[in-house]
Amino acid sequence: MAKFHIASPEDITAGKATDIYFIRAVEALKAAGLEDAVVRAEFHVASLPKGYKWAVYAGLKEALYALEGKPVTVYSLPEGALFGENEPLMVIEGRYVDFAVYETTVLGILRHYSSIASKAARVKKAARGKTCLFFGARVLHPAVQPMADRAAYIGGCDGVSGVLGAEMLSKRPSGTMPHALMIIFRALKGDHAQAWIWFDKTAPPDVPRIVLADTFLDEREESLMAARLLGERLWGVRLDTPGSRRGDMLKIAREVRWALDLAGYKDVKIVVSGGLDEEEVARLAEVADAFGVGTSIAFPPSVDISMDIVEVKVGGEWMPITKRGKLPGFKQVYDCGGKHIVAPWRDPPPRCPDGSTARPLMKKYMEGGKIVERMPDEDEIRQYVLRQLEAVEL
Structure with missing residues (x-):
C-alpha cells in the first residue's frame, strides 16, 4: 500500500500519469493499422478566468522534460510569456501513438503552473x-x-x-x-x-x-x-x-x-x-x-488550457483539421509591442501598426525528443514576466 499517493518522476516520464481513454485510443489505432498517423496537436487557451485580461505561460521546462526522449518535435512560446484567450501556447508534432498518453501530463503541468504564475503576477502587479x-x-x-x-x-x-x-x-x-x-x-x-x-x-x-x-x-x-x-x-x-x-x-x-x-x-x-x-x-x-x-x-482560478489536433499528415502533405469550435491549422504567435497576432504558420510575418515586422514568439524547443533550445533559469523568466507586467493593466 502506498504511503504517499504521488507520482514519481519515473511514473511521469513513463506516461503512467494519464487518463485511461488515451491508452485505449492508442490500442484502437494500432489495431486499425493507423499507428503511423502523424499529427500536430496544439495546446491553446480555451478561456481565461473571469476578470482576467491576460495570463502567464509557465511550466514549459517540466513539460519538455516529460516528453524528453520521445520521438516528437515541440514548438512553444517562451516560458513566462503573457498570453490572452484563443492563443496557441505549444504544439507537439509526431506520431499520435507516441505522445497520446502524455496529453494528461502536459496539460496538468501547463494548467497548474500557468494558473499559479498568473495569480502571482496579478498580486505583484497590484502591489x-x-x-x-x-x-x-x-x-x-x-x-x-x-x-x-x-x-x-x-x-x-x-x-x-x-x-x-x-x-x-x-x-x-x-x-x-x-x-x-x-x-x-x-x-x-x-x-x-x-x-x-x-x-x-x-x-x-x-x-x-x-x-x-x-x-x-x-x-x-x-x-x-x-x-x-x-x-x-x-x-x-x-x-x-x-x-x-x-x-x-x-x-x-x-x-x-x-x-x-x-x-x-x-x-x-x-x-x-x-x-x-x-x-x-x-x-x-x-x-x-x-x-x-x-x-x-x-489555489487560483484555473486557466483553461486544452489540447486539440489541428493538422494531420495525409499523403505527405499537412491537412488542417480539427473538431468544430476550434481553429484548424498550425499557427504562429507574433508580438507587436506587447500585442499578439495569431496567424497561419506558413503566412509571412504581419506588419505592426508602426510599420515594423511582427516578432515571432513560437519556436522549436524539441526535435526528435531532444531539447534544442536553451532553457532560461527562473530569475530570467521572472524578469521577463515583470517587464511585460509594466505594459499591462489588471
Missing part, C-alpha cells in the same frame, strides 16, 4: 512595486510545494517561504515567525515579547528582523513594543490579524504607520499577511511595504 512573498506551502500537499513555489516565483513573487522550494530555486526561504512562538513564551515565561528578543538572538544576521505584532494586544501597541525593544535592529512588523478581529485592515495599517512615525520609528516597515488577494493588496499598497500571500495564489 505597485512593493515586496510580495509566497506563503502558500502550508495549504498544499507537500509533493507539489516546490512546484507551486517555482510557479509563484516565476509569476513575480519576490520570495517563497517553502524550504524545499526555495532550495530548488537556489534561494533563501523568506519568512518571519509563527504565532506559536509568542504563545509558548507567554505561557512559560509570562512575556510574549521575549519571543522577539530570542528570535533576534538566534536568527542569522542577514535575516530581516520582522516580528508578528498582533498575537495578544492591539496591533499598534505591539508594534510600538517591538520597536522599543529591538530598536534599529527591527526591520518591520507583520500584521496577520485573524478575520474574527480584523475589521478594516487598511485602517489598522494606517493606525500602526501613524503611531510608528509619531514615535520616531519611520524606518520600521509594515508587512501584511492573511487572506489576501490582488484586490486587497491593491488597497493596502497605500500603506503596507510588503505582503505575504498564500491561499489565493496556491
Whole structure:
C-alpha cells in the first residue's frame, strides 16, 4: 500500500500519469493499422478566468522534460510569456501513438503552473512595486510545494517561504515567525515579547528582523513594543490579524504607520499577511511595504488550457483539421509591442501598426525528443514576466 499517493518522476516520464481513454485510443489505432498517423496537436487557451485580461505561460521546462526522449518535435512560446484567450501556447508534432498518453501530463503541468504564475503576477502587479512573498506551502500537499513555489516565483513573487522550494530555486526561504512562538513564551515565561528578543538572538544576521505584532494586544501597541525593544535592529512588523478581529485592515495599517512615525520609528516597515488577494493588496499598497500571500495564489482560478489536433499528415502533405469550435491549422504567435497576432504558420510575418515586422514568439524547443533550445533559469523568466507586467493593466 502506498504511503504517499504521488507520482514519481519515473511514473511521469513513463506516461503512467494519464487518463485511461488515451491508452485505449492508442490500442484502437494500432489495431486499425493507423499507428503511423502523424499529427500536430496544439495546446491553446480555451478561456481565461473571469476578470482576467491576460495570463502567464509557465511550466514549459517540466513539460519538455516529460516528453524528453520521445520521438516528437515541440514548438512553444517562451516560458513566462503573457498570453490572452484563443492563443496557441505549444504544439507537439509526431506520431499520435507516441505522445497520446502524455496529453494528461502536459496539460496538468501547463494548467497548474500557468494558473499559479498568473495569480502571482496579478498580486505583484497590484502591489505597485512593493515586496510580495509566497506563503502558500502550508495549504498544499507537500509533493507539489516546490512546484507551486517555482510557479509563484516565476509569476513575480519576490520570495517563497517553502524550504524545499526555495532550495530548488537556489534561494533563501523568506519568512518571519509563527504565532506559536509568542504563545509558548507567554505561557512559560509570562512575556510574549521575549519571543522577539530570542528570535533576534538566534536568527542569522542577514535575516530581516520582522516580528508578528498582533498575537495578544492591539496591533499598534505591539508594534510600538517591538520597536522599543529591538530598536534599529527591527526591520518591520507583520500584521496577520485573524478575520474574527480584523475589521478594516487598511485602517489598522494606517493606525500602526501613524503611531510608528509619531514615535520616531519611520524606518520600521509594515508587512501584511492573511487572506489576501490582488484586490486587497491593491488597497493596502497605500500603506503596507510588503505582503505575504498564500491561499489565493496556491489555489487560483484555473486557466483553461486544452489540447486539440489541428493538422494531420495525409499523403505527405499537412491537412488542417480539427473538431468544430476550434481553429484548424498550425499557427504562429507574433508580438507587436506587447500585442499578439495569431496567424497561419506558413503566412509571412504581419506588419505592426508602426510599420515594423511582427516578432515571432513560437519556436522549436524539441526535435526528435531532444531539447534544442536553451532553457532560461527562473530569475530570467521572472524578469521577463515583470517587464511585460509594466505594459499591462489588471
